[in-house]
Amino acid sequence: MTHNHPHVHPQQPDLEDAPFTEYQVMAQAMEELLLAKGLITAEAMRQGIEAMDAPNPADGARLVARCWVDPAFEARMLESVNSAAKELGLNLGQTPIHALQDTPQVHHVIVCTLCSCYPTALLGEKPDWYTSRAYRARVVREPRAVLAEFGTHLPDDIEVHVQDSTARHRYIVIPIRPEGTDGLTEAELAACVTRDCLIGVALPRKPR
Amino acid sequence: MSTPQFTVGQRVRVRAVFPPGHIRTPYYTRGRVGTIASLAGIDPNPEQLAYGQLDHPPVPVYRVRFRQPDLWPNYTGHPQDTTIVDICEHWLEASDDA
Numbered sequence: 001m002t003h004n005h006p007h008v009h010p011q012q013p014d015l016e017d018a019p020f021t022e023y024q025v026m027a028q029a030m031e032e033l034l035l036a037k038g039l040i041t042a043e044a045m046r047q048g049i050e051a052m053d054a055p056n057p058a059d060g061a062r063l064v065a066r067c068w069v070d071p072a073f074e075a076r077m078l079e080s081v082n083s084a085a086k087e088l089g090l091n092l093g094q095t096p097i098h099a100l101q102d103t104p105q106v107h108h109v110i111v112c113t114l115c116s117c118y119p120t121a122l123l124g125e126k127p128d129w130y131t132s133r134a135y136r137a138r139v140v141r142e143p144r145a146v147l148a149e150f151g152t153h154l155p156d157d158i159e160v161h162v163q164d165s166t167a168r169h170r171y172i173v174i175p176i177r178p179e180g181t182d183g184l185t186e187a188e189l190a191a192c193v194t195r196d197c198l199i200g201v202a203l204p205r206k207p208r
Numbered sequence: 209m210s211t212p213q214f215t216v217g218q219r220v221r222v223r224a225v226f227p228p229g230h231i232r233t234p235y236y237t238r239g240r241v242g243t244i245a246s247l248a249g250i251d252p253n254p255e256q257l258a259y260g261q262l263d264h265p266p267v268p269v270y271r272v273r274f275r276q277p278d279l280w281p282n283y284t285g286h287p288q289d290t291t292i293v294d295i296c297e298h299w300l301e302a303s304d305d306a
Contacts, residue, residue, distance in 0.1 A: 143289065
C-alpha cells in the first residue's frame with residue numbers, strides 16, 4: 001500500500017526510545033558484576049530465566065483434569081498442591097499453593113487486593129487485569145458484577161467465596177467438571193480448563 | 209515457633225489500628241469480625257521480613273472468613289457470600305460478636 005496519503009500512523013515506541021530507568025541500570029550493573037566476579041555463570045542465568053518462563057496455565061489445567069478423574073489425587077491436591085503436583089512431574093518450589101474446591105453450592109474466585117500475589121510457580125505470568133486496581137478493588141466488593149463482566153453468570157443461590165491472597169500462600173480453584181464430558185480423555189478434560197478457570201473468573205467448558 | 213492461639217470456628221475481630229510499614233492486613237478488614245476458617249501456616253512476619261529482619265520467630269497466619277454483608281454494608285449478593293483473607297495472629301483479637 002502506498003503512503004502518499006495525509007493521515008498519521010500511530011507510533012509504537014521502540015525499547016530504545018526511552019532512557020533506561022534507575023532500576024534497569026542497577027539490575028544490569030548487578031548482573032554484569034555477578035558475571036564478572038564469577039559468582040554466577042551466563043549459563044546459570046539463562047537456565048534461571050528459562051525456569052521462570054516455563055510455567056504456564058496448561059500445567060494447572062493438567063492438575064485439575066487429574067482431580068476430575070482421580071478423587072484420591074484430588075484429596076492430595078486439597079492437602080498440598082505443591083506435593084500433589086510432583087506426581088505429574090511439576091516442581092512448584094517452596095511457596096505453598098492451596099487448592100480451593102468448587103461445589104454445586106460454592107464458587108471460588110481469587111484476588112490479591114494488596115498487590116499481585118499469584119501462583120506464578122504453577123501458572124506462569126499473571127494476566128494484566130489481575131493486577132489492575134479495578135479488579136483488585138471490585139472483586140471483593142461486588143464479585144458477582146465482576147464475574148458477570150467476565151461472562152460468568154452465577155445463579156443467586158450459589159455462594160461466592162473470594163480468596164484474598166494477602167500472605168505467603170497462593171491459591172488456585174478446582175472448578176466443577178462440566179456436564180457432557182463423560183467420554184473425554186484426561187487430556188481432553190484439561191483442554192476444558194483455561195487460566196481464567198483456575199483464577200475463578202470463568203467456568204470450564206467443553207471445547208467446540 | 210509460636211503456638212496458634214485461635215481455633216477453627218472461633219470469632220475474631222481485626223484490630224482497627226493503622227501503623228506504618230509493610231502491613232499485609234487490608235484496610236477493608238480493619239475492625240471487622242470474621243471466623244477462623246483454618247490455619248494457613250506459621251510464617252515469617254511480613255512486617256519484619258520486608259525490612260530484612262530475619263531472626264524473629266514465625267507467626268501463625270489464619271485464613272479468616274468474613275461474611276460479605278459484614279464487610280460491605282450495602283452488599284447485594286447472596287448473604288452467605290464470603291471473602292477469606294490471610295491474616296497474621298497479632299492482628300486478631302477474640303470477639304464475642306455472633
